[in-house]
Amino acid sequence: MSNLESNKDVVVVGLWGKGGIGKTTLAKAFYNAVFRKFEGSCFLANVRETSQGCRGLVTLQELLLNDILLPQQRLEVSNMDGGINLIQHRLRRKKVLLILDDVDDLQQLRALAGEGDWFGNGSRIIITTRDKQLLTCLGIDQDHVYEVKALDGGEAHELLTNHAFPTHQKVKIRTDLVDSVLSHAKGLPLALEVLGSFLCGRREHAWESTLKKLSRIPHKTVNDVLKISYDGLEENEREIFLHIACFFKGWTREYTRKVLDSCDLEAIIGLEILIEKSLISFENGLLEMHDLVQLLGMDIVNQECRDDPRKRSRLWCYDDVLNVLSSDMEDCAVKAIMLKPPELQDICISPNAFAKMRRLRLLLVRKVHNSFQGPICLPSDLRWFEWLGHAPWIPEFSSGPKKLVGLDMSKCSIMIWPNQFKDFQNLKYINFRNCELLVHMPDLSCTPTLEELDLSNCKNLVEAHESIAYHDKLQVLNLWGCSKLSVFPKVLEAKSLRDLNIYDCTKFERFPDIPHRLEGLKKLCLRGTAIKELPESIGNLVSLEKMELGNCKNLVCLPSSIYMLQNIDHLELRGCTNLIRFPKYEDSNNRLRTGPSNLRRLSLDGCNLSEVEFLEDLSCFPFLKELHLDRNNITSLPTSINKRDRLSLLNVTNCHQLQEIPELPPFLSYFWADNYKSLQKTGDLTSFHDFVHRGLTMADIASLDQRWLLYFYGIDFYHMRFVC
Known part of the structure; x- marks a missing residue:
């Protein structure tokens, strides 16, 4: 900790992390190193445990006061409020070191x-906790909150060695066994210390047996410490924690949220709480959990009934699932199942194997080919069903209202028939990605709450059902890679639709009319389609933020209503080789003062433009930051381009007809220009740096700040001058 000698302020520091990670050890090491530099010091260990009971906090207040004050000033505290007053009164002028542990x-x-003003200037307070939210509520400066993380490989090996191989021991243990213990502990200091001490002096066969046991049953000492965090959770967070431990490690946050929400769990706040308590984390968008924490969760479920898997809430072990499916389902307590053999297997699952599991809410099946010919029957209370691959049918459901929220049958050889989803009033998510036998989209009018439909890479899908055009709840429609899709509704009025992806649908020729303003659609991808034009009504997509039309080889023109898209941020037309003209702003009959004022990136590279006169009008795209014009037939840039003071990137490479480069914008940071055989005139180019009113030589270019990217290949520098 810096500025220990300073007496100007009180600094509060928070150390947080999972149980056994070494928070207390770090706090003790710091305390022992610096406590003599303070007028008084106190290390309050095990605050969580000691504070329990009627006088717990009062006892801690007495310890704090009496450790810091002189022995002859020994005080007794009658109640908590009295203790607060005493601490404030007696310690407000003392420079103290206080550790509040756990x-x-x-x-x-x-x-x-x-409050910081309870103590004198220069005081240092360190708090260790498993719950980051406590530090936030206390108002600690985030610069003084530190997450204690697991040891790296070298540190972990050193700690294990210190406990497992004291200097007097002569037993030799194979390297692979030591590595297995390190892998099991995953850098958790508590596990390394406990296991190292336990294995100290034992022979290799004992190490092997211990590792085999630990793969099924966690070490009690380690588990008891980790379980404290679980015991402090409320019911919603406990259920989410156990689901993650048994099923969802390594899944994406969004997909996990959908599944948990479907099971009547409050996933958003639940995941936040588990993060704050160091039980889970998200790395590169994936949900992560320490292996020993995961083993804790699995052990909690197994302890529900070790002898009979039918009486456990969750099943993930392949043999346990097969055991339950082959037995009597009476009094079955299972709420969630993952059936996932080590490799693809043929399993004969009878039609009614799951139907009697009345408590079943979540069923995940992977790497399984059902050798029984015919659909299985599922309980009507099931909320999420996932069968990835090798299923030739849509499951059937027992009688009663269907409560299914999510259906994921990616890579299955299924065909959809009319009314397949009748009575599915709660269905929000359908995923038939890579179902290559699918020809027709299901009727979505039978699923009034549907929010997301993924039919990407259904290579034989020909027709999009008319119901998508008017669906009130549909938000995401993904038809990427449906290379035979040719039939699409003539109009689009789906008011909640926010993401429409028709990328690489090479038979898609006509985009629907938009008869009314659509407030929802924010992203539209038509890349690689066969469309020739967009309807004039495209201007009714008033909330559109990103439109991708790249590689639309048949696209010959854009409607002038493109200027009505006031919220568009990114417009991509890359590779539209038949696009010869971009509409002018004055052609739009637009009453707005400026063209799309939010447009930041315009990609026109690889088109067939011969002029860019639309850029001459500064009211057109006034906040443009990136302009890509490379591989076009333009002969000049508009002279007004130097007034575009928001433009930071300009790319005109491989514009072989370009004859003139005018003065460039004042704040341009990135400029690409090369291969100019026809370049005849270069106007005064705006400086990229601080070269004022003078020529810019090759030496000047070499000395530019590295953040400027300048590429001039084949340009005669003797005829080019940079001025401000």
């Missing part, structure tokens, strides 16, 4: 160190 409740902090 805090798990805001009341503990408020009773022991509620």
